[in-house]
Amino acid sequence: MPQSPKIAIVEPPLALSRHFIDYPWLNLLAACQMGAVLRDRGARVQVLDGLSPGGLDNDGEGLWLGQEEEKFLERLGGLRAQVVVVHLSAYLKTDWGLEWLQRVVAAVAGGARVLLAEMTAGGMHYLARDHDELASRMTGVEALLLGQCEHSLPQILSDPTPRESNSRFRLVHPQPVDLHALPPPAWDLIDAEAYFSFMRRVLSAPARQAPYPAQPVRSLPLLTGRGCPYDCIFCTSSLGLAGEGRRLRAVPLTRLAGWLERWKSDLSLERVIVLDDLANHDRRRFDGLLDLLERLRLRVEFPNGLRAELLTREQVVRLARLTGRLKVSLESASRRVQNEILGKHLPPAAVKRVARWCHREGLGLDVHLLVGLPGEHISEVRRTLSMALELYDRYGAAPLVQFPVPLPQTRLAGHADVELVRQLARDPYPAFQHRPQSLAGAPRADYLSRAVATLRRVMTERRRRKVIVNLTYLCNNHCVFCAVGDRPRRHAETSLVTKALEKYHQRGYELLDIDGGEPTLHPGLFEVIERARQLGYGKITLVSNGRRLAYRAFTNRLVASGVDEVLVSLHAHEQRLQADLTGSPDSFEQTTAGIANLLARVGDSRQVAVNTTIVRGNLPYLGELGGLLAGLGVRRWNLQLLTPFGRARGDQLPEQELLQASLLSLLAAPPGDLEIRLVNCPPCLVPGYEQLAAADFGKGARDMVFIGQPAENLQDYLSGRRRQDRRCRGCPLAFACPGWYHFPESP
Template identity: 35%
Template structure:
C-alpha cells in the first residue's frame, strides 16, 4: 500500500513486532499476545502527533471471534475513534484473509454492528479492494458497509513490506512466547528468525469440512492461485536477505502442483532454510525426492487422512484420496527420517461407531509401525462449510456461532455426529490413553527367579522349572535396556526375595541410572526384620505385597501354604517399620473364585496394615490359572467397584487385566493390556518379550468389540483353559549362555500357543 500511495504516506503498526510485546494471561484465562491496547494507541498517537490520518485500516481475522465483539479489538477501535474523529478519519476493518485459516463465514453487517465506530468491512482478500476504497475516499466517496474483496493476481502484488516491521522485536516476541509457554516440544517451532509466508492461495479440492476459498461464490469451481517460479524464488531470496532462518508456509496446500513444489524445495535447499507447513500437504502428491529434500529442514510434515476408513473418506468427506497413499507416505517419511503428523476426524455424519474404531485403529497402526503422529480431533462444522449445512439439516436448527472456536474445535463433539456424544467422548478418551501409553516411559520387568515358597492356584509362572536367573546375565540385560533409555524396572518372580542376588541387583540397577525400581513379593521372607530392613533400604522405590485373602484360611486357600498369611502380614509390618521416606508400599490382590466376594475385607486389611495403595488384578490364562479358579468376571468387577467407591479418597486403586467394558464408569482406574506396549519382560532364561504382545496371545475379540469405544486400548477378553499350562522346561545351562548365543532360546514351554511354536521352529529352535 505504501507503494500505491507514495513513500512516507503510509505507516505500519504491528502488535507482534513492538519492543516489549509478549504473552500475557488475562483474568478470564485467555491469552493476550503482542502489544497492549494502550501501547498500540500510544504508537498511533505518536505517529500522528502533528496531523490526523486520512484513513486507518485494522486487520481483522478469525481469531477476533466473528461476528461477536472482541473486547481487545473493540477497545482499540474505540480508542482510535476517540483520537481520530469521523470528520477527519475513515476507519476500515479488513479480513486480510489469504488462505489456510479456519475461516468463519458470518454476516458482515453483524460484524460492523459490534464495532459502531468502523466505517467499512472488507471481506476475504484485501490487497485490491482496500486501495480502491481509499482512492475513492480521496476523491470524496467515503467507504461504508461491507465489501467483497477482489482476488488479486499474486505475481502483480508487491512482497510484504517486512522492511517496515521491527524484526528484532518480532524475534524477541517469538522467544518470549516460547519461554513463557514452557513447551518442551514445538510441532511447528518459532525459533531463530521465523517468518510467515504464502506462496499460493486456495485449494482445488472440495472436502465437506473445509472452509477454504470462501472468496469463491457458491457453485463456482474452487481454484488455487500460485506465484510463478521466478516470483517464488525471488520471494524466498528476499526472506533470506531479511535474515530468516525458518519459514512458516501458510499455504493451504503447497504441494498440489508438482512444478511449484519442486521449485520451492529447490530454492529452500539452495538458501539453506528450514520450513514447516502447518496446514499440511497432500499425501498422494508426496514423492521420494520431496521427502529427501525435507530431511533435516522440516520439523514436522503434516498430511490429512480425515478418516482411516475408505468409505468415510470417499463418501462422507468426499476427499479424493486413496488411504493407501497415507500408508505409503508414512512408510516413506519414516524411511527418510522426516517426522510425520497425520490428521483424522471422528464424529462425521453417517460415520458408524465401528468406523470410528476403524479410524483409530488405522491411526494407531501407522503410529506404532512408522511413528506417524496421529492428530485426532472432532469433526467441527464451521459456518459456511458443507459440513455445517449437513449438521443444520440433521438437527433442523441453525448452528450457533460461538465466541471462541478454538477450544470447541479441539474438545467437543458436534451435531454432525451419528454416534451419541457420550460415546464419541469415550472414543476420544480411550484413544488419548492408548496414545499416551505407547509413548510413555519404557519399563523392564525382570523375572529374577521361578523359585517360590507359595503354591498359588493361579500362578502365571507356576509350571516353570524352579531356577534362579544368572546374576551376570541379568546385569547384562539391565545394562542393555538402560542404554536404550529405560529408567524403570520391576523385579518379579517366582518369589524374588528367594534369589540371594535380589538386593545386589537392585543396587546395580540404581547404579546404572534406573530411577524407579519396584519389587513384587509375597513378603514372607520379610518376617525376618534384618532382611526387611535391608530390602526397603536397598534402593527400591516401590514394594508391592501379594495378599490374596483377608484371613489365614482364605489366603491359604489361594496360595497353598497354611502359615503364609501370618508371615506375609508380619513382613508388611516390618517393611513399614523400616522403610525410608520416599519408598511407597502397596498391596496386590488377584481376584479368584475363592476371594472375589471378599475384596471389601481385603481393602480393610490393606488399610489396617497401613498400606494406601491397592492393585486389583484379574486372572491371566498362563501357568496354573484356569477356568476352575476364575470367578464370574462381571460379578467380581461389580463388587470391586463397590469397594473402590467405598474407599475412594483413602486408598489409591488400580485395576489390572480387565477389559474396560466391565467397569465403564471407572475406566480411569483400569490399566489395559495395551498400556504395556512399552514394557518388556525378561524371563529367567533371558528370553525377552514385549509384554503387551505376550498377553495378547491369549486375548480374543468378540462381536461386541467392533463398536466398543474402548476397543483401541483393549486387547479383548481372556479365554481360560480348563487345565493348567504344560510345564516350561528350562535347562540350567541356558541360564549362563551369552546373550548373543543363538541357542539361548532352546528352553521353551511345551504346549505354548501354535503361533509361537511355529515362530520358534521357523527360527530353528527345538520345542520341547
C-alpha cells in the same frame, strides 16, 4: 490512486479463545503483505503493530496476545492517517474479541476513513462472521473487506464511494490475487527485532503448547502459494472464492528466492514458517523449494501439514535436516470416508509409509485425525482410532484427534442444525478438541467422546515403554492361580538378563519391572538392579510376594539398592485364606511383616503398592483386606482380575455379577482412601470407571522377557487369551480393548 494518501494498517492485540487453533501470532504477515501492495501503488503506509510489544498471556476470560490494551489504545489515538485499515482477525474470540475490536475502532482519531479488512490469505479454520452483527457493532466503519484483500483494498481506496453517516458498512468480497505480480511482504514496516522477540516469548509461553519450537528465533511466516484443489467437508479455505479463484496458485520459485535472499541478508533470517494450505501439491516444485531452503541454509516449518501421498522418501530424508517436526493429515483411515464424505481423497497407506520414513530418519510426526463425520460408521471410527494407536506404537507418531466442527459456510454446516452452527460460530474452538457435535448421521457424541478419551488415555499410559524381566521361575509360594504354571523351575542367567536390559535401553525403553517367580530368591537380583541403574532406567520396580522383606537386613539392602517401587502381592486379609491361596502357611505373617518393614524404610509410602489377584475365594473379603492394607499404611492397591495363564482355572473365577458389584463398591468407597488401580479388567465391567480400567491398555508399550524363550509384547501375549464378542459391538473402547478373557474350559 489519484493521490498518495497516508494509510495506517492496524494490527491490534487479540482477545482469543483459550482453545484457539491456527496461528494468530503470524497475523503480521497479512499486514506487511497488504502494506507492500499499497506501497507499490504509491501510498505512504505505516503498520501499527500491536502484537510485537507483548506476548501471550492468560487473561482469565481467554488468552490475550500482544500489547497491553491501554498502551495500545494510546498509540492508536496518536495515529495521524487519512485511512485506517483495521485487521479483523479470523481468530478473535466472539463477544470478548468483538467488544475489544469495537474499542479499537472507536479509538481511531476522527476524520479518518476506517476500513475493516480480514486480509485472510489461507487457513483452514477461517471463521465467517455474522455480518449483520458486525455492522450493528462497528459504527463508523466504511467497509468490511472479506477474505484476501490485495485486490479489493486498493480498488476501494481509488474509488471511494461517499458513505453516509450512520449507514451500514459496505461488504466487499474477495478476488483471487495474481501471485506472479505480488510484491514481497514489507517486513521493513515493522520492527523485525521486536517481532522476533515476540515470537520467542509466545512460542515458549506456558499458556499454550506451540506447534513448532521457538528456535531458531529469527523466523518469518511465508505463503508460497494460495488456494487448494480439494474441497474437504470441514474446510473454510478459499471461502468466498468460486471456480477459478479456488485454483491453487503459487509464487514463482525464482521470486521466492529473491525474497528469501533479501531477508537473509537484511534480517539474518534463519527459518521460514510456511503457511500454505497445501505446500507440496506439486512434487517438482516442492523439490525446488527444498533446494532453495538448503542453498540458503534456512530451516522450515509446515504447521498446516503436507499431503502424505505426495511426499517422497527422499523429501522426508531432506526434511529431517530442515525441520523440527512434520505434520500430515490423515483425517480418516477409511477410503470410503475419504472419498465419499470428506472429499480429501487421501490414501491412508501413504500416512503409514511417511510415518515409517520419519521414524527411520528420527523426524517427529504429527498426524491429524477427525472422527464423527456425518454418515461415518462406527466401524470406520474404530479403524481410524486403531490406526492412530498403531502409528503411535510402531512409529512414535503423535495422533492429534479432533471432532468435526460445522463452521458457517462449510459443507459440513449443511449437516447441522442452523442454530447449532450459529451458536458454535461464537466460540467454536473448544469443540474441535473436547466437544463432539450432533451432526446428522454421525456416530453419537457420547460414543465419540469416550472413544477419543480412551485413545488419549492409552497414549498417555504408553508414553514411556517398559521392559519386564522374569528373573526366575522359582518361588517360595505355590499360588493356586500362579501365571508361571509349569515353566521350568530355574533362575535366569544374570548375564543374559543384563544383556537384555542393555538391548532394551538402547531401544528407548525407560521403565523396568523385575518379576518372577519370586525375584528376591535370585542371587543376582542386586547386580541386575545395579546394572539397570547404571544404564539409566527411569523407574525400576520389583514385583515380589514380600516374604523375604520380613527380614530387615534384606529390606534395608533393597531400599538402598535404588529400586524405585515395590509391588507386593497379598491376596487375603487373614492367615488361613492367604495360606489356601498361596499354598504357604507362613506367607500371611511374612508378607504383612514385609510390607510393614518396607513402609518403615522407604521415604515415600507411594513407592509401595499391593497387588491382589481376585478369585472366588477372596472376593467376599476384599473390604477387610483393604482395611488391613490401609491400617498398615499402604496407599496404593492394584486389584488384578484372574487371567487364563499358568495354574489359573475357570472355576476360580468369581461370578461376574458379584465381581462387578464388589469392584464398584470398592471403587466408590475405597477402604482408607486407598488409591485403586485395576489390572486385566475389561473396562465395561466397571461402568463409570472405564477410563481407570483403560489405563491397563498401556501394556501395549511393555515387553516381557521370559527365561529361555523369545520376548513378547505384554498386550499381545495377554490378547492371545482375550476375545471380543457380541457385547463388544458398538463399544467405544473396542479399538483398544482385546475383549474378555477366555479360559480354555469356558464356553
